[in-house]
Amino acid sequence: MSTQPQVQTVTTGADKAKLVAAAALLLGSLVAFYLLAQKDMWLRVVVLLLGVAAAVAVFFTSESGRQLIAYGRESVREVKKVVWPTRKEATQMTGYVFAFVVVMALFLWVTDKTLEWALYDLILGWKR
Known part of the structure; x- marks a missing residue:
């Protein structure tokens, strides 16, 4: 018999909207990078980085992002237990x-x- 608790994932409409928004921000930043081809490279890179940062921020506010952060923290905790x-x-x-x-x-x-x-x-x- 398994001692692991049953994990039930509930995805709400707001969560799905956040993931879609994150994907849209990422895609938008890539499109903006190429649409600004006539501008200076530093401006294109700044726009790209800001768009990616916004997409990452939106992703981490979703349930999937919180689960990813929790997984990373648990991984660090387990690595600290290793006897090297x-x-x-x-x-x-x-x-x-x-x-x-x-x-x-x-x-x-x-x-x-x-x-x-x-x-x-x-x-x-x-x-x-």
Whole structure:
């Protein structure tokens, strides 16, 4: 039996309107950027950044935006709980991985050369 509580998402009309408004602001800022092609680049970039900032602000006032913020906070909280390895442990594990890779590479090379010798020299009789 699951111990997780059932999450029920209720999307209101106002929430949908906020998401549509955020998308419209984002699209509008992109259109404005290209419509202002004859103006200075700094003006175009400022208009684009202001439009994107407005779209992000509207998005974060919606339920989806609040859920995203809550998810980010929970993620940070979980990362703080992680017990990170010490420098010595990380160095040792890296050494073990490199040693394993070298041993595996040698094993595969020996296996390849053995199969090559058995197939080409013994079975097919091809001499190089």
